Amino acid sequence: MELLLLWIGFAIAVGFLAAKWQRSGFGWFLLACFISPLLAGIFLLIAGNATNQQPRDEAGNFITPKTHVHCPDCRELVRMDARKCKHCQAALKPLV
Structure with missing residues (x-):
């Protein structure tokens, strides 16, 4: 017991x-x-x-401030070199 x-x-x-x-x-x-x-x-x-555990994007890359930024319209994380937000389709200025 x-x-x-x-x-x-x-x-x-x-x-x-x-x-x-x-x-x-x-x-x-x-x-x-x-x-x-x-x-x-x-x-x-x-x-x-x-x-x-550090968060990763769809490709398996680590999400860091050096690689990702927030979209100014929807505030979702997108890659820093993106031209268009994948969530709201807003035009972005690549920071690279």
Whole structure:
């Protein structure tokens, strides 16, 4: 009985840590219940914190202030060398 309570307690801890790291807390809790809280915790540590991941555009390139700017009309991010906004079709002046 004590082992079952410990198992569920550690699974809840894995779920809370996953939720804190912007991942599915309930999903990681279920994974920890089914395989093992220790293995799920190791997998979670390998997966890492989702908030540390840098955003990317459709081509897989990192979005940085050096490569992207906000459209003056719709305020969406577009490539700095774009001539037309892909969201609102407004004409842009390339900054390159």
